[in-house]
Amino acid sequence: MASQPRITRVFGAVNIGSFRVSAMIAGMTENGEMTVLGSGHRAAQGIKRGYVTDMAAATYAVRDALERAEKLAGTSVTDVWIGASGAGLASRISQVEIEIGGRRIEEEDIEQLLAAARDALEPDGRMVLHAQPACYFLDGADGVANPKGLHAERLGVDIHTMLADGAPMRNLREAVENAHLHVEAIVASPLATGYACLTAEERDLGVALVEFGGEVTNVAVFAAGMLVGLTAIPTGSADITDAIASTLGIRRFQAERLKCVHGSAIASPNDHRELVAVAGPGDDRSGPIARGADEQNRIPRSELISIITGELDRLVSDIGRALETHGFSAGFAGGRSGSRSRQVVFTGGGAELAGLADYAQAALGKPVRIGRAPQLRGLPEAHAVPGFATLAGLVLYAAEDPVDVRTVNTGQQITGQFGATAMARRLWHAMKEYF
Template sequence: LYADRVGVEIHAVLADPAPVRNLDMTARASHLGVDAIVASPVAAGLACLSAEERELGVAMVEMGAAVTNVSVFIGGMLAGLVTLNHGGADITDEIASVFGIRRAEAERLKCFHGSAITSPRDHQESLDVGPPGDPSQAERPKITRAQLNSIISQRIDTMVADIGRALKEMGFSNPGKHHVVLTGGGAELKGLADHMQAALGRMVRIGRPTELPGLPDAHSGPAFSTMAGLALYANSNPSDLRLGLQGSDSAIKSTNTGVIARIMQAIRENL
């Protein structure tokens, strides 16, 4: 993606725009209207970054299940984006592979007992692996929390190295000047921000959707940043990426500029 400072419009520069068009067509085939298509980091940035951060410069790492988006905001807009083809699911798969357990059980261990940082006490705590009540096993095998966290830390080290290279490619190389905001479902992992801060040598904080008041506690974590940002984006006279995919010089502007306009249009259509 690249940003046009004059129009503050986001355009898609993709070698293969077919996936985006397919998503658009799929939604329409389900009798749903598509008002606009927006890149996930733009939406998440609206929800968990302050206007001052986006203006002065900040990096955002959005860790999902399958991909991790590393983006840079400066001058109030998205200035760079690199997508890495790994995420939280890769950590789950690594746990399942090493301990020979099902993915569901590996996910449970990661979420409830896993951490990106270790402590001496981890060697003293035993964890049951394998599903409870399995008739094929008289007793559930055990591992230590230290073994679990070691696998998690090794996988995260690989991911953080790729994140560091992506930031360097985008010119985000001054540790003392800018910080990193970590969001997405993968940011729920205990100790991840501290681990990443030590590895990258810059301040890292967890980004939650603070810009949308009234969210219940269950939906106010970093996993919901993009969803909250989409709601904010839809109410802000957004730019549409689809015309950029067709090679135009300007993005499609939504004709419904905000909640009030959409309500008024609905009233007129039903008179």
């Protein structure tokens, strides 16, 4: 029997969402394959639309989710990468150039360029989460992965900076540190999710990634290999649940079950004849009857779908406006080159709603697919769904550990391209290619 590949590095990740807090422990094998050792989740507490609203409750949720993952992994971690959404996330692309004078580009020139980019950061009082070299350009050529050894008059770089409101991010960090954990970095969830759901080619051609979360929907536009635009919409799948509960006069947990079990974004001709039970197994049958229900507390499925699509209409309209703001609808998605692709990828827990891709495709007038967590070795089937894509993306991001210009030191190997390994199991091949 062949021996299992040896684990050389272990990564811990915690994704803090408004609906759930999830954790994953993964290991990188000696042959460059990412293996999930354990994962766990629990209902979120003390989090509202990406903001910590109860420090003690949020800390407990983080600790509990990680302990579940540690129990399955058979090991513990002290360092974690955190995924965060909301809290005023914003994306910015800036360009920095230096003179080369026609000679060959050396490592020192790249270090000088990134140092200039570091000095040019202008966060405007906000917290910088990432400041990464996305791709280099020289003279008339752009999209250069590694300029070392090339001749040029001028050398430049696109720097992708992710900003956030400082106080909410400090609250998030403190909630995790109170659980006796060290925070390696706070990663904007659209960036981590992009690692999980998008290929390097999609990011290069241009694609919109819609994270349909519990209380926040992030609309991120990628082009030329980098995230070039981001809009956070303070609406999510929980708002659909609330609309069902309010319209029918039922409990939230009943509304959530109706949405998940019987809900759909697409109506069918038979919906008005199909009756669905409001009360589930084990529910108190003596509770109030839903508005419009029959004597057995059943409602037409068409009424449920009407409520869902009404809420989706408003959300998708906001998504469409966000795409227009970033130029996605006009044939240009930012960066140094225009976007040729018009694909939209929906992910997040809300993307598990039946029929969502067809509904969004018709509403937006663009090809839509559902983005799921990658098929990592050891990933439980229950976590290989859109709602856990960000969590998987966090460990892939941690494995790649992209260069941040704020931490570049003399002599550090700094060349590379955003997303050079869309999947961490390709890390080994990328290292051989670039290094």
